[in-house]
Amino acid sequence: MSLEKGKEDLKISNEETSEDDSDSESNLVPLFAEDEKDENDDSCDPTNVLHFQNSAETTLYNFRKEWKSELDSRLKESNAISMETKSRHEQLLHDAATKLFLEGVDCERRGDMWEAVRRYMGAVRMVPDIESKLYSEHSSSNLIEPNDCQRSRSRSLYGSHDLEKVLHKRVIERGKFFEPEFADKPCPVALLPVELLSILMRYIVGSELDVHGLELLSMTSIGFYLLARDEELWRAICRRTFGVKYIDSISFATVTNWRQMFITYPHPYLHGVYIGKMTYLRNGEASFQ
Structure with missing residues (x-):
């Protein structure tokens, strides 16, 4: 009897335990379940979706x-x-x-x-x-504005801005091409006639067209400056430089100054050094091919 009673008590306790477990399982709520539910509810709202x-x-x-x-x-x-x-x-x-x-x-x-x-x-x-x-x-660093006083003085004395005309007028006023630097010393060049000096200027230029030497000589005095600006001399220089046919084809209406033509027109300079670079193709030896 006692054994059967013990079995019944054990059976009853097991049934109560199973009932308690089922109740507890029904009451358990998983973690974040409520939040997920709220989010699912919010996600269903189209306004919130558009805002997001x-x-x-x-x-x-x-x-x-x-x-x-x-x-x-x-x-x-x-x-x-x-x-x-x-x-x-x-x-x-x-x-x-x-x-x-x-x-x-x-x-x-x-x-x-x-x-x-x-x-x-x-x-x-x-x-x-x-x-x-x-x-x-x-050239830009050497640009110097002319003095207004000297400019007005040149106007009042000579009435011309052309240096060659100014110097020629000064020679006429003084009556001589050359003047000695020191009055007590003689000036042999001043004794020579102008025609002979013009021939000497051609020899100075020479067959090699030493125009650079001619320009240096023109810086020594007024007389040599005027002789170095002779149009016939510069016409001969241009004929030797550019050729007779080219010079004869040029109209005198277009060229008013032969020296200016020599300076402005392109031509090789015969004084100084030329440097250049040349690129060319050369075929290789046929025996190497």
Whole structure:
């Protein structure tokens, strides 16, 4: 009897335990279940969905805009740095080419033509148009405004701005082509007639057309300046330089000054040094093929 009673009590306790477990399982709520339920309820609202999409697009647009502006700023900084580096490099290259070119000029003046050509070529390799740049810089730095007082004085005395006419009038007033620098010393050149001096000027130019020497001689005195501006002399120089056919084909209405024509028209200069660069193709040996 006691054994059967014990079995019944155990059965009853097991049934109560199973009932309690079923009740507890029915009362258990999983974690975040209520939140997920609320979110599911909210997601069903179309207004909230549209608002979420708009906010996401706005955020993405702002991000792209900031990213693009950051890239643009970095690109500008890199371009500025590269331009500054490039300009600094070009300036250093220009300075080095200028130094070489001026050294070549000094060597040419001293008669060392080989060193002059070597320095000229080095300068041209660095900056191909270094000669024109230096010429423009030198000419712009040497521009000097004429003095108003001297200009008015020249007008009042001679009434002309042409230097040749002014000097010719001065020679007529003084009655002589040459004047000695010191009055107590003789001037043999002043004793020669003008016709003989004109022939001597042609010999100075010579067959090699030493126009540079002619210009240097014209700087010594008023008389030689006027003789070096003789139109017949410069016409002969132009005939030798450009050719007889070319000179004869030119109308005198277009050419009023033969010296100006010699200066402005392109032609090779026979004094100084020429530098140049030549590129050509050469076929290889047939035996190597």
